[in-house]
Amino acid sequence: FIAAQEGNPLLDPRFALRVCSERGLVRAMVLLYGLMGMHEEAVEVALQHEDIALAKHSACKPPDSDRRLRQKLWLRIVENQALTGDVQKITGLIRESQELTVRDVLPFMSDSMTIDAFQSEICECLDSYEGQIVTLRQEMDDHRRALTSFKEDLKQAEERCVVIAPDQ
Template identity: 30%
Template sequence: MKGRAIHNYLVTLYAEQQPDTLLKYLTKQGADPALVCYDAHYALRICLEKDLLEASVSLSALLGQWEAGVGRALRDNPAAALKLARRADPEIAYTLYKNIAEHVISKNQDVSEAMALLAECPELKIEDILPFFSDIVNIDDFREPICQSLQEYNNQIEELKAEMEEATKSAEYVRSEIQSFRNCSVLVSVTDSCSLCALALLLRPFYLFPCAHRFHADCLRAEIQPTLGPARRNKLADLQRQLNTFTNAELSAATSNGLPLREVIRNEIDDIVASECVYCGEHMIQCIDKPFISDEDWDRVKREWE
């Protein structure tokens, strides 16, 4: 605190006696308000009292007071205001550029100056600055930027059309795939076995995937459960608990969508467990670095092989 008080006093002395040195001092201190040795709010107040425009603009930027800083710079130096606006974040800079344009155009109604400002501020469009001109300005002077702006909008429309066409084609493809799956059938033989436990498939409820892999429901749950996140794992356990503990009357009760509760629960379990084949989906990719023999089984397997 003592060191800061000394620097604050130094700022006061510079502001009163050596304004040019004050600006150099502020620049040397850097642009991080947490690291400067003086109180930035105090320094700004002193500079405003002494009407030190450049220093107050610099301090406004340091404190993130971009609009106030640009407003102060516009009183004397629009170029400094433009330079300050370029330092701001893009979402703030757009507003600052509009403020600068409004000040410059409202003051002079100079078309050439406005066009130069457009060239320096690519964020601004012709439609952003037109409202700042009076009604008597000849629109012919804006023909080129207006045509350019219309061409840009036309290009954007064409890009959106292309994206919409691509999205439509993708939707049609997905729709046709869904329809083909609805009409798809697979013959299950009594000799078919679970791809995980190798026991007869028809012994227990099972899942059959389009890739031809087939799993007992309990085998697939046991395989997929360790890969689930905590939330989905708890959700699966809760659904299983409901299915096992609710009475037949409760499970047969219709839900808000008209389906029995039993079917709703099973659909949610299917979404978690059988959203994709455990051998052909992301699960297999995630297991690519998983060793064939787990650490806890290594000693046992090693002894068996000896």
């Protein structure tokens, strides 16, 4: 119902939010926060009521252009799940989010968690970095070749001379 009312001038989302809050309608509260563009609050309310699926749903709501906010929301969910110490849930969140890498979630991991559970994600991350390094090296080689060619052209241009007759 709430999603269908988006853009409806007759719906007062703040009033609806207050009513839902008074009646303890958590799902409706989260959806209303999302409707109002208050995605951080939506995720917080969902996490406070231990509804991880609803928090994930809310974390996906910001537009693709706002990657930083989406990443922040997913990190908040990871932080919440890291308190449970379940490494499998955290690795699942990394895969599901498509916004996070192992590097992003490491600060939320406790010292007692083992890295073995992250082995495949770490390998994927390293492979990704290796691919980026190879691409950068190729670009550097291309630029180096272009620079060499440019220097040769410049040297040839300097060696050219044109004789102009005094009567011209």
